[in-house]
Amino acid sequence: MVIKKRQILWDWTNSAGPGNPGVPDKINQVPFGSNSPVASVVNWNAWVPPELKDRAPFRPMVRVLQSTSGNDWAVIESSKYPIILFFNEPERAGITPEQAKDIWYKQMLPLRKNKGKRLGSPAVASDDNGRKWIEKFMSLVSNDPPDFLCLHYYSTNANDAIKYIQDMHNKWPKHKVMVTEIASIDRNYQAVLAFTVKVCNWMDSQEWIFEYGLFDFQRKVADNFVSPAAQLMDGNGNFTELGKIYVNQQPMKVPGKADVSEKEFSAASIAEEDGRTGEPASHEASDAVFQAAEAAVEDNNEFSASAALGGDQQKALDLHNNKRKSKGLHPLSWDNQLAKNAEDYAKHLAKIGKLEHSSGDQRPNQGENLAWASSSNTPLAMAAKMWLDEEKNYHGEPIGQGNFGSYGHYTQCMWKSTTKLGMGSAKDAKGGVYTVGRYSPPGNIVGQKPY
Numbered sequence: 001m002v003i004k005k006r007q008i009l010w011d012w013t014n015s016a017g018p019g020n021p022g023v024p025d026k027i028n029q030v031p032f033g034s035n036s037p038v039a040s041v042v043n044w045n046a047w048v049p050p051e052l053k054d055r056a057p058f059r060p061m062v063r064v065l066q067s068t069s070g071n072d073w074a075v076i077e078s079s080k081y082p083i084i085l086f087f088n089e090p091e092r093a094g095i096t097p098e099q100a101k102d103i104w105y106k107q108m109l110p111l112r113k114n115k116g117k118r119l120g121s122p123a124v125a126s127d128d129n130g131r132k133w134i135e136k137f138m139s140l141v142s143n144d145p146p147d148f149l150c151l152h153y154y155s156t157n158a159n160d161a162i163k164y165i166q167d168m169h170n171k172w173p174k175h176k177v178m179v180t181e182i183a184s185i186d187r188n189y190q191a192v193l194a195f196t197v198k199v200c201n202w203m204d205s206q207e208w209i210f211e212y213g214l215f216d217f218q219r220k221v222a223d224n225f226v227s228p229a230a231q232l233m234d235g236n237g238n239f240t241e242l243g244k245i246y247v248n249q250q251p252m253k254v255p256g257k258a259d260v261s262e263k264e265f266s267a268a269s270i271a272e273e274d275g276r277t278g279e280p281a282s283h284e285a286s287d288a289v290f291q292a293a294e295a296a297v298e299d300n301n302e303f304s305a306s307a308a309l310g311g312d313q314q315k316a317l318d319l320h321n322n323k324r325k326s327k328g329l330h331p332l333s334w335d336n337q338l339a340k341n342a343e344d345y346a347k348h349l350a351k352i353g354k355l356e357h358s359s360g361d362q363r364p365n366q367g368e369n370l371a372w373a374s375s376s377n378t379p380l381a382m383a384a385k386m387w388l389d390e391e392k393n394y395h396g397e398p399i400g401q402g403n404f405g406s407y408g409h410y411t412q413c414m415w416k417s418t419t420k421l422g423m424g425s426a427k428d429a430k431g432g433v434y435t436v437g438r439y440s441p442p443g444n445i446v447g448q449k450p451y
Contacts, residue, residue: 011218023237024051087122097136123150179212205405316380338422346426367442383435415443
């Protein structure tokens with residue numbers, strides 16, 4: 001099934017207008033339709049690009065203060081589109097959170113109350129000023145918050161991007177997220193490819209991310225901050241290799257790395273080789289979400305393959321084995337050495353403060369699943385539950401096909417030739433919990449199925 005989350009950030013200069021012939025026909029390079037990952041089009045304006053021709057939803061934006069009056073506001077009020085975006089990096093445009101709050105209550109909320117529109121928050125930069133601005137705004141409108149939390153992120157490190165987006169979601173876990181601008185600013189094209197593939201595949205796999213837009217489709221580099229290596233369009237308006245990958249591929253792959261050998265994939269996590277961290281996060285979930293699963297374990301614990309384990313260890317093992325039993329697979333046994341390896345690596349993750357797969361030579365003949373939670377009294381069971389919940393995304397395809405980013409943890413848990421499991425966890429200084437699962441022999445071998 002195609003996951004439709006990708007926004008086309010279609011620069012206004014591409015559309016034809018007075019003194020600007022544009023390249024409106026170049027939008028035809030976008031594969032609109034039910035089999036396309038493209039979800040919507042944004043041009044940072046209220047007016048819709050005429051060349052779009054209703055082939056995808058448009059997201060009008062109240063970009064600056066001037067957009068709240070005159071013709072721009074009239075276009076917003078009469079828009080037929082269901083989602084309206086609000087203010088683009090207002091902290092850099094001299095708009096205070098208090099001003100934005102006043103406009104929110106006076107003009108934006110009536111769009112929701114009277115016209116049924118869903119509203120995006122202002123999208124701020126990811127620096128300290130941006131974070132402080134959005135925290136203040138969200139506190140001022142806490143009684144009538146936006147429907148979507150809109151974010152921007154630029155850096156050279158994919159793991160930092162993922163952590164930032166995850167951290168912002170954890171601050172406001174009730175809101176779906178729109179990452180309305182994101183890109184690598186690395187000047188090296190291969191680094192840009194690796195960043196983009198990893199981050200986009202991860203965002204595709206997170207159900208709480210509603211949409212995201214890779215910056216951007218325009219014929220020239222926007223400014224000195226943006227990397228020329230990350231351009232999605234050339235000077236003539238034709239899509240670059242990166243632009244074509246973005247609008248066509250799901251999951252995305254780094255060119256030239258599609259034919260990785262089976263040996264490489266079995267020795268190192270497929271999630272890592274495919275450029276995806278994919279670690280599910282709890283999103284401020286409480287341990288109460290496991291009550292039903294734990295009750296099922298208690299009713300069916302004769303399938304457990306080990307004894308004398310700690311309570312959380314036993315719950316995690318039973319969750320694995322009850323799910324394996326449902327598929328006719330043999331149970332996993334708990335392995336204390338794998339558990340020690342997992343705990344040691346969890347401590348490393350807690351120290352560096354981010355999710356990052358170990359290299360294959362650090363875990364010979366071991367598969368690996370990772371997870372993070374803001375807090376938990378049963379982190380092993382929580383992680384196992386999240387991994388196994390990916391079952392709904394798996395439709396029997398061989399590994400490497402379909403949206404691996406949405407099911408890869410599940411298939412490792414269920415790999416038919418895996419016999420041993422060990423898990424460990426560690427807390428960071430803020431109470432966040434990093435959980436590691438180690439499996440032997442490893443699963444997720446390209447071209448094979450788990451059972």
